[in-house]
Amino acid sequence: MRQTSSNEAIQKLGIRHPIIQGPFGGGLSTERLTAAVSNLGGLGSYGAYQLPPDEIGRVADRIRAQTDKPFALNLWVSDHDAGGDALSPEDFERFYRLFEPYYQELGVEKPQPPERYHHRFEDQVEALLEARPPVFSFVFGVPPAAxxxxxxxxxxxxxxAATTLAEAEALDAAGVDLIVATGFEAGGHRPSFLARAEDSLMGTLALTPLVADRVKAPVIAAGGLAEGRGIRAVLTLGAQAAQLGTAFLACEESGTTDAHRELLFSDRARxxxxxxxxxxxxxxxMRNRWTEEMASRLGELPPFPIQSWFLGKLKPAAIRAGRTDLVSxxxxxxxPNLRHRTVPALMASLLEELSAP
Incomplete structure (x- = not known):
């Protein structure tokens, strides 16, 4: 197997291969996954946006205990949407009524309103700076210049992360070191920040060369990449590395459930x-009962992250009951093209495909 050619992104990151593991929130990231990818020459990433600030440093310490290679911690710059930082008692009751039938179905008691629905980015980033990860990756905006x-x-x-050319140019103007051009094919959240996500749906193969031709920073392509041939394609289009999310989420080192993992290898993933x-x-x-039943009620849902908070109270009971119909x-x-269930198997396959003639 020949060594992957080096470039500015690989040199900056201090990694051996142009492979980035996408960060996952909601408990799906693990120190084990992050370290496994880094130890094999890629860049492991940990999604920290749901962590309280005082836990961020501890996570970084646990990752460092498993690898001496570079890794990334990821935060969300925008931590709430309009109206998503607080609810009046009346609005709390109104939104709860939408969820109440599902709480009753799963035997979950009505939750009490929290003091806060989210951790403040300002507090989290202060903790991250103290933790000094080799890489700070972020989505949903541009951090303050300070x-x-x-x-x-x-x-x-x-x-x-950028979902449009305008977002990539904003990141570049701010002096960000690397830009992730993320196409709408990607799993998980669309991290748009200059326009509505629904109005920012560019595909990876279109977005990557548009961004690479117009920014100074090295570009990492993301979205719809699960195999070596996809990585080779985006490298040809001007990216200097590729970020893979779902392919690593499917590995046993991730924090997803066995039920979710099995569905990733089933026809449901189509x-x-x-x-x-x-x-x-x-x-x-993936489509499930929740996406179908909420499709006609999206206008009734509370804003981010309150919607996530209400549903999060259901998640443990749904997981215990093996209910994949009510969880993300x-x-x-x-x-559908996933084949590997461990990080070593996935990385070996990617590198073999990358080094093929």
Missing amino acids: VLAECRRRGILTSG NTTLTRAFTGRLARG LWAGQAT
């Missing part, structure tokens, strides 16, 4: 949809 300057001072590389039904923000996953099943459009 944060980016502090990353440079501390030697932390920055990597921001049917994905973009929906706001799970969190209030547009995201791609994130999956990208390339999911």
